[in-house]
Amino acid sequence: MEVSIDIDSDIPPFAQLVKKIRAAVESGELAPNAPLPSIRQLANDLRLNHNTVAKAYRKLEKERIVETKSYRGTFVHRDALANCATDASATAEAKLARLISKLRLDGLSDSELRSAFSNALKVT
Amino acid sequence: MNLDTLFLVLFFLNVVIISLYFPDRITRTYRGALEKYPPTEFPKLYVGWPIEDWYQFLTRYRRITLAIAALGLVIVGALSFLGLPEPRSTIVIFCAFVVAQSGCNAWRVKMAQKSLAALQMDDISTHTAELRPRTVFACLSTPYKIAVVVSVLVCCYFLAQLAIHLSLGKALTMAVITLAISGLCVFNANKVVRGDVEIMQAMLPQSRNTLITRAVMTAADTIVRLNLFISVVAFFGATGNWHLLPAIISGAVLANTSYEFFRELQIRGEDFFDMDRFRASSTAGLLR
Numbered sequence: 448m449e450v451s452i453d454i455d456s457d458i459p460p461f462a463q464l465v466k467k468i469r470a471a472v473e474s475g476e477l478a479p480n481a482p483l484p485s486i487r488q489l490a491n492d493l494r495l496n497h498n499t500v501a502k503a504y505r506k507l508e509k510e511r512i513v514e515t516k517s518y519r520g521t522f523v524h525r526d527a528l529a530n531c532a533t534d535a536s537a538t539a540e541a542k543l544a545r546l547i548s549k550l551r552l553d554g555l556s557d558s559e560l561r562s563a564f565s566n567a568l569k570v571t
Numbered sequence: 572m573n574l575d576t577l578f579l580v581l582f583f584l585n586v587v588i589i590s591l592y593f594p595d596r597i598t599r600t601y602r603g604a605l606e607k608y609p610p611t612e613f614p615k616l617y618v619g620w621p622i623e624d625w626y627q628f629l630t631r632y633r634r635i636t637l638a639i640a641a642l643g644l645v646i647v648g649a650l651s652f653l654g655l656p657e658p659r660s661t662i663v664i665f666c667a668f669v670v671a672q673s674g675c676n677a678w679r680v681k682m683a684q685k686s687l688a689a690l691q692m693d694d695i696s697t698h699t700a701e702l703r704p705r706t707v708f709a710c711l712s713t714p715y716k717i718a719v720v721v722s723v724l725v726c727c728y729f730l731a732q733l734a735i736h737l738s739l740g741k742a743l744t745m746a747v748i749t750l751a752i753s754g755l756c757v758f759n760a761n762k763v764v765r766g767d768v769e770i771m772q773a774m775l776p777q778s779r780n781t782l783i784t785r786a787v788m789t790a791a792d793t794i795v796r797l798n799l800f801i802s803v804v805a806f807f808g809a810t811g812n813w814h815l816l817p818a819i820i821s822g823a824v825l826a827n828t829s830y831e832f833f834r835e836l837q838i839r840g841e842d843f844f845d846m847d848r849f850r851a852s853s854t855a856g857l858l859r
Contacts, residue, residue, distance in 0.1 A: 448702045455696040471702060484704045491766030492700030492779070520704060 448476045452493050460495050464503040472512055472527045479528065483513060483521040574818050575655045579647060581821035582665060586643030588825065589672055593832040594636035597679070598629050600836060608846065615849040620686040628682055635675050643668055661817040669824055701780070705764050707757070710787040719791050722798035729805035736809040749801050753794045760790035789834075796827060 450467045452460050471477040483489075486504060490497040504521055507513040511530040515521050524530060550560055605625055610617045617625075646668060655661050708716070726749060734742035762768060763786040771779050800823050807815050 449699055450702050451697050451699045453697050468702070477702065482704045483702060484700070485765070488705060488764075488766050489700055489702075491771070493698045495698070 450493075452495065454494075460493075461499045461503045461506070464493075464495075464500065465506050468503070468507055469512060469531055472523060473531050475528075477523050477527075479523055479525045481523045483523065485520060574814060578655065578661065578665075578818040578821055579651050581818060581825055582643070582650070582668075583647050585669075585672075585821060585825045585828075586640050586647060589828050589832075590636050590640035590643055593829070593836075594633060596836060597832070598633050601625070601629055608849070612851065613846070613849045614851050625686070628686075632675070632679050635678075639668075639671050639675055642671070655817070658813045658817055662820060665817060665821055665824075672828075705766075705783060707760050707764050707787055707790075710764060710784050711791055712788075715788060715791045718795050722795040722802075726798035726802045726805075729802040729809065732809040733805040737811075741808065742805070745801055745805060749797060752797055756790040756793050760787045763787070785838075800827075 448471055450464065450471070452463050452467075454460060456463065458466075468477070468483075477483075483504075484492070486497055486500045489495075490500040493500070504513060504515070508515060508521075511524050512527045513521050514524045547560060550563075555563070605622060608616055610622050646664065650661075650664070656664075711719075730742045730746050730749075733745070763771070763783055766779070771782065774782065803819060803823070804816060807813065807819065
């Protein structure tokens, strides 16, 4: 199973990597518990910064698509296929859309919403 | 043929084969590759390392090897005229000459690697990797693993014999040298396995795997040969036959270096690189 990254693309390399690994899990090319290359190996092969690959792995780990087993390395999560169905970004967008509609009904303008959202991000 | 004559013949063959024959073949191979991939058709091969620099480097390499060969012939002539000193001094003289030969060869390999690392790869926008972890042990076939373990055990046995029958200090020194060289082999193999070699990034994934397998097998091969060589030296040391060592060492160096050169000559750039990538109007990297 190969993964390709287009470094000239508008999509950041880390997002491309996340998308490719997620697609490989969904298509069954990466089976549950399958071992993944180390951050160093993948970063060297893709000519990416190690932090970029680490960031992609961290995101996939948060989404429970991959899991790190201490010193043994990174593996595809046993429930990865089910977890792929839950797109964290899509869920967040849906929740925010519902909240924005509610706040608009409460009479807040778009600029007030932007400002409130920005302040809330700063606080958290 | 007595042992002194055998040593001198092997020393002479060492000079002729390692300092004359193989450098000539290597230079012809390099020149052949430069003619096959001229800068007019493959400009991206010469961006960081112009063709003039290549020819200059080859001329310099040839001159140095000729100078080393001349030095070797003078030593062989002097030793055959004056007679061989005691075995230890003979080994020191021979080893000093081998260090000069190896130094020249190491310089050539280093320069070739430097030139390969300068290949223009930045215009390739699609980078590909395999989603499969690589480990040194996974790249090594079972016969190789068995060979490494057996050679280490054999070496340990003969070093123990040397420590019992001759000197613990000598056995420890040889053990440390063996460990240091073996450690270096493992370190280099591991570096290649992790993809931590700049030139690997210009390779296609399947070529990358071929290179990794070859690098790991070469490391294992070197460890086996080293262990067997140390075992032979320890065996003759333990049995008090030091006078046999000059002939054995010169024979082993000749066989080993010839093998290394022969293997290097079998490797071709086309096996590892998509040469079309380096053409003037190549978009090979962009299309994949």
